[in-house]
Amino acid sequence: MAAPPQLPLADDLFLAAHDTIRGKSLLSPATLGLGLASALLGELVLWRRMDLHDSMLTIVDDRATTDAATTAVLEQLLKEPHHRQVREWISFLATGVATDLTVRRLARSGLVVRQEKRGLLGTKITYVPVDSSAAGWPATRVRTVIARGEYLDIPDLVLAGLMLATGLDQHVLVTLDPRERAHLFDQLRRRLPAMLQELVGHAEAAVGDAVMARRA
Amino acid sequence: MSTSAPPRSSQLSTALARDRLGVPSVVFFVMSAAAPLTVVAGVVPTGLAVTSLTALSIGFLAVALVLAIFSVGYVAMARHIANAGAFYAYISRGIGRPVGVGAAWMALLAYNSFQLAAIGGFGAIASPLFKDWFGVNIAWWVFSLVTWALTAVLGIRDVAVNGKVLATLLVAEITLVVVFSVADILTPNFQPSTAPIDPSSLIGAGAGALLVMAVTGFVGFEQSVVFSEESRDPRRTVPRATYVALALIALLYAFASWAMISAAGPNVVDRAGKEGPELFFNVASDRIGSIAIHLGHALFLTSLIAAMISFHNIIARYTFSLGREGVLPRIFGRTVPGTGAPKNGSLAQSALGLIVIVLYAINGWDPLVQLFFYGGSEGAIGVMLLITLTSIAVIGYFARNPQGENAWHRVGAPALGTVLLLAVCYLAFTNIATLFGVDPSSKVTWIVPTTYAVVMVAGIIWALLLRAGRPRVYEGIGYGARSAAASTTARGGFTAAMNPGYDREEQRW
Numbered sequence: 001m002a003a004p005p006q007l008p009l010a011d012d013l014f015l016a017a018h019d020t021i022r023g024k025s026l027l028s029p030a031t032l033g034l035g036l037a038s039a040l041l042g043e044l045v046l047w048r049r050m051d052l053h054d055s056m057l058t059i060v061d062d063r064a065t066t067d068a069a070t071t072a073v074l075e076q077l078l079k080e081p082h083h084r085q086v087r088e089w090i091s092f093l094a095t096g097v098a099t100d101l102t103v104r105r106l107a108r109s110g111l112v113v114r115q116e117k118r119g120l121l122g123t124k125i126t127y128v129p130v131d132s133s134a135a136g137w138p139a140t141r142v143r144t145v146i147a148r149g150e151y152l153d154i155p156d157l158v159l160a161g162l163m164l165a166t167g168l169d170q171h172v173l174v175t176l177d178p179r180e181r182a183h184l185f186d187q188l189r190r191r192l193p194a195m196l197q198e199l200v201g202h203a204e205a206a207v208g209d210a211v212m213a214r215r216a
Numbered sequence: 217m218s219t220s221a222p223p224r225s226s227q228l229s230t231a232l233a234r235d236r237l238g239v240p241s242v243v244f245f246v247m248s249a250a251a252p253l254t255v256v257a258g259v260v261p262t263g264l265a266v267t268s269l270t271a272l273s274i275g276f277l278a279v280a281l282v283l284a285i286f287s288v289g290y291v292a293m294a295r296h297i298a299n300a301g302a303f304y305a306y307i308s309r310g311i312g313r314p315v316g317v318g319a320a321w322m323a324l325l326a327y328n329s330f331q332l333a334a335i336g337g338f339g340a341i342a343s344p345l346f347k348d349w350f351g352v353n354i355a356w357w358v359f360s361l362v363t364w365a366l367t368a369v370l371g372i373r374d375v376a377v378n379g380k381v382l383a384t385l386l387v388a389e390i391t392l393v394v395v396f397s398v399a400d401i402l403t404p405n406f407q408p409s410t411a412p413i414d415p416s417s418l419i420g421a422g423a424g425a426l427l428v429m430a431v432t433g434f435v436g437f438e439q440s441v442v443f444s445e446e447s448r449d450p451r452r453t454v455p456r457a458t459y460v461a462l463a464l465i466a467l468l469y470a471f472a473s474w475a476m477i478s479a480a481g482p483n484v485v486d487r488a489g490k491e492g493p494e495l496f497f498n499v500a501s502d503r504i505g506s507i508a509i510h511l512g513h514a515l516f517l518t519s520l521i522a523a524m525i526s527f528h529n530i531i532a533r534y535t536f537s538l539g540r541e542g543v544l545p546r547i548f549g550r551t552v553p554g555t556g557a558p559k560n561g562s563l564a565q566s567a568l569g570l571i572v573i574v575l576y577a578i579n580g581w582d583p584l585v586q587l588f589f590y591g592g593s594e595g596a597i598g599v600m601l602l603i604t605l606t607s608i609a610v611i612g613y614f615a616r617n618p619q620g621e622n623a624w625h626r627v628g629a630p631a632l633g634t635v636l637l638l639a640v641c642y643l644a645f646t647n648i649a650t651l652f653g654v655d656p657s658s659k660v661t662w663i664v665p666t667t668y669a670v671v672m673v674a675g676i677i678w679a680l681l682l683r684a685g686r687p688r689v690y691e692g693i694g695y696g697a698r699s700a701a702a703s704t705t706a707r708g709g710f711t712a713a714m715n716p717g718y719d720r721e722e723q724r725w
Binding site: 025026027030076079080082083088089091092161165168169170171184185188189197200201203204207208209210211212213215216 | 442556709
């Protein structure tokens, strides 16, 4: 059984997608949802519970993981055996399910805190990273490894891919110079496993389709 | 999608269905590009004055019928191709990639013509209104620049605001048009005129001009298929929404133009020449208080702004999808991550708008006739050509890939639609002089078709260059995002990175 990374992929993406100083999201809610949905599916692939071939998901191991969020997604997948198209699941999880599962998990680890803002139009609830250096770590980690010319591990490669797919790279990877960008793209081409490449590609297509339908 | 019906209700299906769009939402999106008041108060009177043709009501109905027949094959084919909102995708798959790329360029020219027309129209209408309301004489281009800036900012910042604002304006405009039209009928001495609904005008002199003017009112209906992925039941939602939108638009415009032309009396063309867009308000003013008239003027201005914003959005997204496929530089396939707006597509269109305003202002060209009406006509001709090409493409596509669609969808309706559309195009090109209100020997009669021919040829050459230099991109033209993600289709930041040779391309752009 493959061990997950220190912080799960969706948690890393959530933190990377939030401005470290003000805690505001750098992505629109819809785009963040699509990114987190893809990240959770990516975690299931990394847990070796699920395979992805030609847009179809296959459950290869139905045992629960030690993580509540991925177990919840896995259970849902098992409950709906007639739905196996990856885009369906990205769309479904992006309706708020993925964001919900991710913030709960981060809250349990004490990395985000719930904030209520009372305005004229009602109370707005947001989840804000607690510690700005811990929050900035996933993005910093990716940038540092690339800058040193080293290789990202697989989960961080998926993270970088999802950053590109959601457009988040325009914020967090903007400091990379052309040589570093080339190094990152080279790694994505050569070292990212095919299934995860496909998953990130679907994430990007989903974001693009949302833009076209004016729902991004 | 799912392989068979789920045994009990599926949470996934329910959640997706709840989140997805039904027929009313899609109809709303489509009609918000229609800007009813711009057509009824802007295009109709200006068209009357420029062309001297009065049979507009029947023109709207005829065009709606032709477009409905066209839509049968169009929505059927939309089910099988990606990037369904763009005519060029159909033309690429049904006729060929080079013509498809040419069609993409044509579409950009046509939609930009509409957008720029709205900018000019706004300035042309706002300037005299302000003089009337406040006694201040401000040049048209000042107003145009202000709304240009507003459109540019909205295009980049907050997509959500656009949708709700447009929906509210749409409802207000439709209400106003109906109320004013009823007021027209209630004016004393109202004589219902048969001129606007005279079918013989469809085969008489100037028929082509009528039809092109009518097409202006329907532009944007083709966007209904963009919502296929997001709609509840793509097989039914999208076709229904398309026909509903066509019917509503046709009935509204036919009724409003008939009421206005009838109420204007026997000298409607002269009145249109003298009163211009005020004609719409003047004929109803007998029954409508001045408050309603002022409201009408205000909504007219907001209608033009709405049209500006809608077309800007359409162009930005079109450019975005072309960038995703690599048909345009990939930088156009990037979004503004915080708002989901197509960043560089929006910026490029804004830049073009600024250039045109400055050009017209410096040269002293007339914004009402030479930007608003001519721009709208140029755009309508382009859209007509694109619809005709798409109709042919539908036949070509289904000839090679029957895809289980029945004969009416595959062959019957497309063939009938193509014949009708070719007739409309023929009429349009033989009547260009009438449409632009110029002498038949004027330059305009060949300049307009030439612009589209030039753009088509340029697109074909570009496609052939792509085939030689970037064959993977060429292969992906028209296949959009539905092909397997690991394929060679370049889409945006990630898949662009997956193609070797990206760095060279990056530097080249």
